Amino acid sequence: MKGRTIILGHLGEVEAAALMVDGKLDDLLVDSDAPNPGTIYRAIADRPVKGQGGMFLKTPDGSAFLRQIKGLAPGQAILVQVSGFAEPGKAIPVAAKILFKSRYAIVTPDAPGLNISRSIKAESERDRLLEIAHDVAGEAGHGLILRSSCAGADAEEISEDITAMLALADTVMQDDATDMDVLVEGDGPHLLAWRDWTDPAEVITDDDGFDTHGVLDALEAARGIQVGLGGAASMFVEPTRALVAVDVNTGNDASLAAGIKANMACARALPRALRVRGLGGQITLDLAPMPKKDRRAFETALRQAFRGDDVETTLVGWTPLGHFELQRKRARVVVAEVLS
Structure with missing residues (x-):
């Protein structure tokens, strides 16, 4: 199945949202009892x-x-x-x-100024968005960032979004009480899907949407540790208490290029494997053997792969033993813990 599909529903009693791209589970948001980021x-x-x-x-x-x-x-x-x-x-x-983030706008109380996402290149579109921002937030005391989703979006929708976020920011930042309290609840999976999955997609809200669109089958595979990399190669993604270990294997491929091929495939597949499992923290890659001269090409491929991932990930570098380390923000609930 080609294209993007967003499925909103529940896994048992747990609210969840899935993003399928070309028939593959590309992202998964699952609710939990823990406070959501953004609270x-x-x-x-x-x-x-x-x-x-x-x-x-x-x-x-x-x-x-x-x-x-x-x-x-x-x-x-x-x-x-x-x-x-x-x-x-x-x-x-x-x-x-504190940040106030919605589909089109991010209000930044501690960083004044009006900014537009760098991914919006067209000068005419940037001028249009700047005009909208000045009309709505020109006199506001907070900073404003217009997100990439504003490109081509309806001006009234953008204005309403900015107005709502500015009003929320005013209410929260003017708070002067002294007892502990929850002032804003973080967004759940369905709101996060609306907020962050902004590329064109078919949206499914049927009760059996997870079943009919292959999410349950993909989720069952994601609960395992093995990820196929094409051919005989595979990687094993295993979370431990200390870190997430990723072991790359070439299988029965004994060719001279087997190691670099498996490692490059790992670089491309790793962001999605971590997203759908909700994994973060310290991540250590035990790569297949490859010449040191190929390390730069691997790093370039890995950096390019994570560039399209919305979870903050730092490529730390190589260890003396030849492992590659990353540090990834724990922005998602670990799916295996919620659905166990």
């Missing part, structure tokens, strides 16, 4: 962590951890936003930099 708290500073430059905070959903604190004293109220999902048994990761 905004009025938190209470609890205790600093010496040597780490951070502080534990009290929130209605439990303990949170804020890095890079300065001038924050225990007992003080502070606005923070959930930045990702916590590892099991650890505090909720939060940030003091």
Whole structure:
């Protein structure tokens, strides 16, 4: 099946959204009991962590951890936003930099100015969007970023989106209460799909949509650790408590180019494999044997593959043992934990 299809539904009692591209599961959003990224708290500073430059905070959903604190004293109220999902048994990761993100606009209270996504190249379109932004937010005290989804979008829809985000930002940032509270709930899977999957796609909301469009079969395969890379090659994606280990194998291919072919295929397939499993944190690649002269080509392919991925991922580099390391934001719930 060619094209893009967004399926909104539930896996059991859990809200979920799936993106199928050319018949393959390309992305999956699943709800959980944990606070969603984007949730905004009025938190209470609890205790600093010496040597780490951070502080534990009290929130209605439990303990949170804020890095890079300065001038924050225990007992003080502070606005923070959930930045990702916590590892099991650890505090909720939060940030003091608050963003208000929607389909067309991102409002940035701490970074004034009007900006347009660099992916929008046409000068005429950039001029149109700047005019809309100045009309709606020219006198606002917050910064504004117009996202790539604004390209070709209806001016009234963009204006309404900006207005709603500015109003929400005003309400939250003017808050002066001192007791801990949840001020904004983070978006769930269906809202996230509307917000972030903006390329043209067929949208399915049927009760049996996950079954009839192959999501359940694809999800069953994604719950396994083996990912085919074409031919005899494959990679095994195995999460542990410490890190995600990725082992690349050439199978029964004994040709001289088997290693580099398998590794290049791994580079192309890895972002999707991590997305659909909801995996993040420290990731270590145990690649198939290849000459050191081919490392740069592999890095280029890996960087290009992650460029189209919306989860922040840092390519750290090579270890003395020849492994390649990445650091990926825990922006998704681990699917195996929710659907086990």
